[in-house]
Amino acid sequence: MTISNGNHTKWTPILTENSMNPHVKNVQYAVRGPIVQKATNYQELIAQGKGNELPFNEVIKANIGDCQAMLQKPISFLRQVLSACMYPELIGRHPAVFPKDVEKRANEVLDGLPGRSLGSYSESTGHLYCRKIVKEFIEKRDGYPSDVNNIILSNGASEIIKLTLLTATFGEGKDTTGVMIPIPQYPLYSATISEIGAVKVDYYLDEDNKWSLSIEELEKSYKKSFETCTPRVLCVINPGNPTGQVLNRKNIDEIIEFAATHKLVLMADEVYQDNVYDPESEFCSFKKALMESEHKDSLELVSFHSMSKGFMGECGIRGGYGEFVNFDENVMTELKKLKSAQLCSASSGQVALAIVLNPPKPGEESHVLFVKERDAILGTLKSKSVKVHDLFSRMPGMKVNPIMGAMYCFPRIELPQKAVDAAKKLGVAPDAFYVEKLLDQTGICVVAGSGFGQLPGTYHFRTTILPPEDKIESMLTKFEEFHRGFLEEFK
Template sequence: AIKEGPYLGGAGFEMRQALRPAAQTARPVAQTARPLALRRRLSTLHGGADALRKPYPPSHVLTLGEINPNVLSAQYAVRGELVQRAAAIKEEMAAGSANVPFKKVLECNIGNPQAVGQSPIGFNRQVLSLMVCPALLDQPGVDALFAPDAIARAKEYLAAIPSGVGAYSDSQGFRIVREQVADFISSRDGLPASPEDIFLTDGASKGVGFLLSLILRGGGSDGLLVPIPQYPLYSATLALQETHMLGYELDEAAGWSLPISLLEAELEDAQAKGVATRALVVINPGNPTGNSLPYDNMVECIDFCAKHGLVLMADEVYQENIWDGGRPFHSFKKVLMEMSPRPNLQLVSFHSTSKGFLGECGLRGGYFEIVGFDPEVKAQLLKLISIGLCSNTLGQIATGLMVQPPRPGDASYEIYSGERDAILASMKRRATMLVDGLNALEGVTCNQPQGAMYAFPSITLPPKAIAAAKDAGKVPDTFYALALLEATGIVVVPGSGFGQKEGTWHFRTTFLPPESEMTDVVDRMTAFHADFMGKYA
């Protein structure tokens, strides 16, 4: 019994019985003899009955000095200090505080459309509802509650996925959804795509993580070319993996263009320092800059990567968010396949249900497609993904619905297309309204976004404001953004969280609050900015 140990029953159970008060253990002699004998044995082995009553030594608690130092160094500004302070303010408001000078916190810090009032697309949610509860399909009156094409789509998915969404899928994702993604890419680009090259992921971010885990070798000698400004996912992930972030600065004066000469210079500098550059990240349309790359610039990026043997990681999650008709979206795959002669290139393209007009951020749906990878490396990528079993199944279905929406002639097409067009048209109006308001502010300049969901204005801060920020222990644009939050309730992200040209200051703001609130956003910003500039003039 002693050999069984206290966690396996046996002696553990008998010890608990032996240590109970007499009133609880009063039993016939035959039943109590064994615990008494056990107590004698334990007393002999462990120095007497008192040994059983000694307290456990104090348990050790991890300290910051003992955790992974890379976690301490990683920063993710999109949910950093500003967001934490905004959460505290909301708690104060909920408690009835009279010290808050506004009635609502306006979260312009993150591309999370449904959090600020955007409604989900009806067709998609109907199909998802039926996937979560297939028994609804057998209920009387289901035809009155769900559109016929939503019912048909749910049945199509359930026929291909007989175990439903509550079971693990293949690690690469449901075959039927990967086929739909391949059809979408083929239709978009006019080129063939294979479901074998498609991997379904929990949003695009998880896919980025998988690819970086695959290509970065650890040891601190690898580097990744990343745009400045950049989405902090990249800098945070590289910090965790002890990889050099090789930032190449986009040209703000030229509409955030991508000068290839800077890529060459950054690569040469990395080589001189013994850093092995592994890949180039391009975010198109841009986050946080809102730029959309011209075709010729994309050709230059492909040539650069092919010349130097770099993987090209194309973050294309905003491909539906195009506001400048003169800069249409082109996928890097399409540009690559149209080049003659075609360079040898390893390309990864990412997409997500979180952006575009769907805004299904919480469902965590997405995919990536690989082109030009060695089959043995592809097998290792699948092994890496399989460690996490699979991406969430509802996100996979949401991805299928993103790439294969209702088509003309389907029962839901008119409603679907109306919802889509209204959301995109409203986003464009909100973008124009916001950027026009920003450009009217003293010392503020902002490029009109050509795509994505963000504006990234440059602010010329007075020397007294910069000095006050230093005294407060804050970066100047963080100081400005915190003051904006405290005065107006508007949450933005300081440009320092994305990286910016030395000596410049920015902030990123979405234009996602409802159109009815955008005038209020602009008015609050205008009043605050005038007071701030006057205070530190």
């Protein structure tokens, strides 16, 4: 756009902060926010040899659940099959490059792809071969039928979660779709709700009861929401992010009953289903619980899984799925149309997901190594979850629930009033003030609880349990020294 002013023509951009889509400006995503950018800047200084004046010699990014960035080794079978599919010329060589069962699986995968090529497009919902593997995984896990036509593969679970929320959003004013989300929550949900113009309906998890989901709180939130919107969707994260809780079966049944009673679409984020460390807890899928309820034919449920978490930790390969249960056929058609506008998710991610959901079987050449690697990863995560919990539970001015599952700890900090006042003077949230000082003094990067939502008047932070064992000890020691010093400074 140009504006003439005498002999001068001034150019002004069409898109400005005032003219751009206002929904975009409302999006917040603390997991990769300014504190994380500051940590990245510190990392670059150290890498360039310019960090001599910093009080630390490395940055430990405990802000995001990126397993392999924290040096978790990938599963050999997955990478071998994927490599063979990427470059089929490696199959059948003498001497052999891969074990026989790897070559067999790679050929099976390639036979299921157009042109036997990982570079081919798939159907918009995903390669039929891969969707069949997902179907069989769900049936084996739950003991109930699944249908490939109700499964959509995506670039990680995030993509299909966004498409589902977009499809479920309609109405204007108080009739606009309200989406009930847990607080604390994974900020993908609040960010997406802002992006698509839906209304966020908060319900608070019960911190004093291991972050359980209270039906009384759901009812309270549901009734209050009609002041601003019409609630149509209920989101549940199990195991929890950022809270690390695992819902018991009774709680899951109560949630299903609540959703059915109030005619809500139930979205179950179950990407951490392999990560359960508490010996008294057990993962139960919402699909299984629904099939064993009186609402098995009437409640609309979509559940999500991803290969980014669990023992796989393949965040960057981007493979996930959504299974839609009891959805109207016409809605499914529109959902698939929306997905087809993106053509398809990456074939490599689809195939990788199919490989990890169908691991080597007993008697196959790769089975022993697969079990050893899987159990070692989950065992290490369990060990680190205990260490992290034990440290924070003994620190003064800190309260923490057991880490039952997922990859996170979400401690509550009793911040001194002097620290709260100092933060407000700077115009930042008190827990953001705390985590920035932690980063500046130790190089440890965590995320302020305000980025996930929290009960007003409470302060938290989220840390992962992912740093390597040889680093997590020193990280925790530094953390404790900082925390005690912080309390002393602001007492």
